[in-house]
Amino acid sequence: MNQPEPFDVVDLIRTKRDQGELSTDEIQWLASRYASGVVADEQMSAMAMAIFLNGMSRREIKDLTLAMIETGERMDFSSLSAPTADKHSTGGVGDKITLPLMPLVASFGVAVPQLSGRGLGHTGGTLDKLESIPGWRADLSNEELLRIMDEVGGVVCAAGSGLAPADKKLYALRDVTGTVECIPLIASSIMSKKIAEGTDALVLDVKFGSGSFMGDISRARELAEVMVQLGEDAGVKTSALLTNMHVPLGRAIGNANEVRESVEVLAGGGPADVVELTVEIAREMLRLAGQPDADVESHLRSGKAMDVWRRWVAAQDGDPDGALPEPKESLEVKADRDGVVVEQLALxxxxxxxxxxxxxxxxxxxxxxxxGIDLAKKPGDEVKAGEVLFTLHADDPARFDRALEALEGAYRIGDAGEKINNGGPLIADRIGGRGSAHTASN
Incomplete structure (x- = not known):
């Protein structure tokens, strides 16, 4: 005879609907029964909306994170001789930082288990970018992952289905129920996977500005504080950078063109903003891994990071010298006047x-x-009438009109001396240690 369930999901939904707190046992039961199918999608949809509207306490967020971890497996890198460090970005436009970052950090003897995802909507996925490389393979078994980590120093691959399966179901549900932009659900989703991944140290790149999920810096700060606390509570050395996504990062937006730009960075060149963010996150990862004085720039100049890139791409069956896909059609958009680019909105x-x-x-x-798009000019650049501002790339020219519609009002040429609207410095703040214990709302 089946044992009766200790809780009723409708009672739990009512509690959260009426601004109450769920107990640790209730949250653990909710996550495990949702993963097993006892709690239905429509019931979890109602719970997600109740959380979106009324928030969760820090204790509830911690309990939800740990409960989602417990629905699956945990990875173990204790067999490796090197310490492990990872990073997570909340996503942006032109954000290809993982590509040069992983080999750069690995070139210092710190192993980087970068379990990544594919893009949905306007933020590109790391795996989509890397799959531009001929032969490169995102899906690895746990045995392959450990072998490549040991031999090369890092991997970038798809997360296995065994990590926090309750979060995988809830992540897909949030996308279709209008509950994506919810700090408790974002924080528990990200951190359940990262803690289950088993890394020793974690740096969070939390975006704010027009091209981010958290448009406002105060909400980005709140999200960063919650996630840093979750990591520290779980025994993971965790810090966060608040970074500006008001304008696109770098000059390439897409997949293959972002790989090209990443290789430029590894070759000692590339756009200044991409280099700056790559170097700063690498420094922070290495600091948490016990190398506070690492000369990060020297490994870009010397080619040490590039050597790791080539060995790693080959280890995942890619051809580091293979030709990247080229677009069938391109359209140049040119300046209609002399002046200075004063605005270029990421979203x-x-x-x-x-x-x-x-x-x-x-x-x-x-x-x-x-x-994708290649930007010839960025905010602050002078431009002459008739010069190319940016180039659109597609396989079907019928796509150009709708892309141009999206860009109406997204960029502006002003006069010399006019204020540049770039949202401020690239790195606005660093967060480490414990955040305040206020309630995290939607």
């Missing part, structure tokens, strides 16, 4: 790249690896 450029085919609407959709 419309991300949407435009998505409409060109660089992103997907549904998880099962393919991406066009050669599609």
């Amino acid at each position: 419309p450029f991300g949407i435009a790249a998505w409409r060109l085919g660089a992103g997907r609407t549904r998880k099962e959709d393919p991406v066009v690896h050669a599609a």
